[in-house]
Amino acid sequence: MDRKLVKQKSEYRWIVERAGxxxxxxxxxxxxxxIAGMDNKVVEQVRNVAALPGIVGASYAMPDAHxxxxxxxxxxxxxxxxxxxxxxxxxxxxxxxxxVRTLHTGLKLRDLEGRHELLADLLFRxxxxxxxxxxxxxxxxxxxxxxxxxxxxWAVEHGYGLPDDLRFIESGGxxxxxxxxxxxxxxxxxxxxEMGTLGSGNHYLEVQQVVEIYDAEAAAAxxxxxxxxxxxxxxxxxxxxxxxxxxYLKSMASCARQMxxxxxxxELACAPLSSDVGQSYLGAMRSGINCALANRQILTxxxxxxxxxFQRSAAIRLLFDVSHNTCQEETHTIDKKPRRLFVxxxxxxxxxxxxxxxxxxxxxxxGQPVLIGGTMGTASYILVxxxxxxxxxxxxxxxxxxRNMSRTAATKQWNGKDIARQLAGRGILIRTRSIRGVAxxxxxxxxxxxEVVEVSHNQGLARKVAKLVPLICIKG
DNA sequence: ATGTCC
Numbered sequence: 001m002d003r004k005l006v007k008q009k010s011e012y013r014w015i016v017e018r019a020g021x022x023x024x025x026x027x028x029x030x031x032x033x034x035i036a037g038m039d040n041k042v043v044e045q046v047r048n049v050a051a052l053p054g055i056v057g058a059s060y061a062m063p064d065a066h067x068x069x070x071x072x073x074x075x076x077x078x079x080x081x082x083x084x085x086x087x088x089x090x091x092x093x094x095x096x097x098x099x100v101r102t103l104h105t106g107l108k109l110r111d112l113e114g115r116h117e118l119l120a121d122l123l124f125r126x127x128x129x130x131x132x133x134x135x136x137x138x139x140x141x142x143x144x145x146x147x148x149x150x151x152x153x154w155a156v157e158h159g160y161g162l163p164d165d166l167r168f169i170e171s172g173g174x175x176x177x178x179x180x181x182x183x184x185x186x187x188x189x190x191x192x193x194e195m196g197t198l199g200s201g202n203h204y205l206e207v208q209q210v211v212e213i214y215d216a217e218a219a220a221a222x223x224x225x226x227x228x229x230x231x232x233x234x235x236x237x238x239x240x241x242x243x244x245x246x247x248y249l250k251s252m253a254s255c256a257r258q259m260x261x262x263x264x265x266x267e268l269a270c271a272p273l274s275s276d277v278g279q280s281y282l283g284a285m286r287s288g289i290n291c292a293l294a295n296r297q298i299l300t301x302x303x304x305x306x307x308x309x310f311q312r313s314a315a316i317r318l319l320f321d322v323s324h325n326t327c328q329e330e331t332h333t334i335d336k337k338p339r340r341l342f343v344x345x346x347x348x349x350x351x352x353x354x355x356x357x358x359x360x361x362x363x364x365x366x367g368q369p370v371l372i373g374g375t376m377g378t379a380s381y382i383l384v385x386x387x388x389x390x391x392x393x394x395x396x397x398x399x400x401x402x403r404n405m406s407r408t409a410a411t412k413q414w415n416g417k418d419i420a421r422q423l424a425g426r427g428i429l430i431r432t433r434s435i436r437g438v439a440x441x442x443x444x445x446x447x448x449x450x451e452v453v454e455v456s457h458n459q460g461l462a463r464k465v466a467k468l469v470p471l472i473c474i475k476g
Numbered sequence: 477a478t479g480t481c482c
Contacts, residue, residue, distance in 0.1 A: 069477095093477075094477050094478070095477040095478080096477095098477070131478070131479075131480070132478090132479050190478095190479070199477075199478080200477075200478075200480085201477050201478080201480090202477080203477085236477075237477095238477090238478085239478070239479070241477080241478095242477060242478045242479095243478090245477085245478095246478090325477090407480090476477095
């Protein structure tokens with residue numbers, strides 16, 4: 001990055017000073033080396049978002065930020081509906097409510113001894129993965145509307161999971177205010193056979209080993225001990241979310257044009273929260289959130305089926321489920337006054353601090369689990385939300401490693417088979433239906449997740465609780 | 477991310 005674009009305010013906080021059409025400053029949380037590796041495009045996108053109507057506070061970028069459609073990935077921005085604030089499909093991302101769910105298994109590393117290949121094969125056989133993959137559930141539009149209105153509780157009611165699972169999902173697994181009537185028939189058609197599927201790209205289902213504990217109190221509250229076997233699922237709202245994004249990008253572009261909102265990039269398209277298009281998107285996006293929450297719930301049930309076969313003594317329970325592509329209505333204190341805002345987090349994780357009323361009782365004293373997915377070859381982290389994060393980036397943290405290379409560049413540089421072989425040599429088993437996908441997702445195509453997490457921790461956006469390394473990765 | 481360009 002060109003250093004003239006930012007002003008360093010403290011070790012991990014860089015300001016993009018308000019200029020031109022910007023209504024607020026930009027704030028980038030990063031270390032010296034992450035800033036050095038960040039594209040100038042991140043600054044440009046932070047600036048563009050800062051110029052949108054009704055933005056409040058600042059336009060933020062998390063340490064894993066990189067270029068995205070309209071808003072950068074790793075972008076956080078809040079808008080006030082009573083001050084002309086907007087909502088943007090590109091500010092949520094095309095994979096609505098893409099997120100991470102981590103499961104306890106009740107097993108230790110020694111319980112898998114000599115059976116890693118078997119578990120990999122069982123999980124791969126059971127988990128539909130890859131572009132266009134379909135699941136065992138076929139839904140007519142009216143049935144899909146129930147999924148979109150009810151989220152994970154729909155899945156539990158239909159036999160996919162346990163009622164207690166719901167307490168460990170953001171918003172109890174159901175985002176209120178969903179309006180399935182605002183989701184196009186095409187979006188529903190695309191989703192008809194895709195419930196309970198992983199998808200492709202950076203999505204995965206991983207068997208992980210806890211290798212390090214940083215915060216004993218939070219780890220105890222979350223139920224994390226060294227050598228625990230956990231399972232993490234990273235996926236979202238599949239074809240439905242993507243189609244909702246596509247549909248509303250178009251209607252928002254024409255709405256913005258009519259409202260005279262200047263759009264430096266087409267994907268920055270947005271609509272006032274008070275407008276019909278804005279309200280329709282809100283109802284459709286919330287349907288997409290429920291779709292993703294139900295999807296991860298069904299995948300959890302499939303994991304339970306695998307463990308019924310693999311190891312009957314296993315107990316699959318939820319640690320937590322949190323999305324990192326959303327726009328949520330939240331109250332934040334701005335200039336000492338509480339305000340009702342619509343917070344876009346695109347590739348950023350909500351990170352509530354201790355005592356937040358929305359937390360399950362078990363976690364109330366320590367704060368919200370913040371699930372950070374790494375790459376196939378590095379590590380994932382579990383962090384915990386802090387009180388001070390509220391005043392830094394609206395209680396937000398990083399969401400993963402963040403790419404530092406495009407998918408096409410990665411496929412030119414590496415061969416998927418070689419990557420899988422190298423990982424197998426390190427005891428990490430990959431199962432995939434797309435070997436090209438493995439090249440696209442090569443660990444080397446990402447920033448250093450440990451560095452990203454270290455910045456989040458040192459800055460206080462969220463604090464480190466545990467480090468997990470992959471043993472088995474079912475790639476989308 | 478994605479029926480990887482209706």
